Amino acid sequence: MEKTYLPPISSLEPQWYVVDANGQRLGRLASEIAMILRGKNKPTYTPHMDTGDFVIVVNAEKIVVTGKKRTQKVYRRHSGRPGGMKTESFAKLQVRLPERIIEKAVKGMLPKNSLGRQLFTKLKVYAGESHPHQAQKPQVLTIKTVPGEDN
Numbered sequence: 001m002e003k004t005y006l007p008p009i010s011s012l013e014p015q016w017y018v019v020d021a022n023g024q025r026l027g028r029l030a031s032e033i034a035m036i037l038r039g040k041n042k043p044t045y046t047p048h049m050d051t052g053d054f055v056i057v058v059n060a061e062k063i064v065v066t067g068k069k070r071t072q073k074v075y076r077r078h079s080g081r082p083g084g085m086k087t088e089s090f091a092k093l094q095v096r097l098p099e100r101i102i103e104k105a106v107k108g109m110l111p112k113n114s115l116g117r118q119l120f121t122k123l124k125v126y127a128g129e130s131h132p133h134q135a136q137k138p139q140v141l142t143i144k145t146v147p148g149e150d151n
Contacts, residue, residue, distance in 0.1 A: 007044040007051060014122070015053040016138035018131070021102065022059040025066065028145035030105035033057065036141075037110065037119045050118055055141075056133055057125045061098035065090060075104065099125040 035041055035052060039051030043098060065073065073090040093101055102125050110116035124133065 004046070005044070005104070007059065008050070012044070012051055015135040016052060016056065016133065018056045018058060019141050019142040019143055021057050022062040023064055023146065024143065025145040026050045026063050026101065026105055029143060031061070031109055032143045033102075033106050033123065037106070037122055040078070048115065050122075051117060052113065052122060054122045054124070054136070054138075056074050056138055057102055057123070058129055058131055059127075060102050060125050063094070063101060074089045074098075075080050080128035098127045105138060111112065 014047050017032065019029070033055050036055055037052045039045045039049075039053070042051055044051050047052055075088050075090070075093050076085060078085050088096070090101065103120075103123065105121055107116075107120055110119050124131065
């Protein structure tokens with residue numbers, strides 16, 4: 001019987017990556033980020049362990065969606081009180097809190113359990129060009145989400 005490989009926790013050294021969201025497609029970028037957070041791009045991937053890396057997303061305010069999603073995509077939140085449902089379109093949320101768009105997209109692609117909540121803490125999203133994680137010496141990661149574009 002084959003045994004599942006369990007990497008020793010001491011051997012796991014998470015990397016830090018910087019992803020520029022300028023002009024990138026939301027869903028395609030979010031799925032790539034979720035794979036890196038989960039650790040599926042590594043040979044040491046184990047489904048029930050956190051073997052992933054940290055991801056810093058900059059320029060969240062410049063994320064792009066296709067079709068009519070800019071006006072028709074709706075983000076909902078509820079206060080927990082009767083009648084407490086609040087809705088907001090993609091365009092309005094992008095003006096108000098552009099980080100939340102990428103956070104919600106990536107969070108929806110992570111497991112819905114304690115591991116998913118732990119992985120989500122490794123995602124850092126910033127609206128502008130700068131971030132406060134220079135000390136971690138992050139590597140620049142280029143993700144192509146626009147077909148036909150050469151980066």
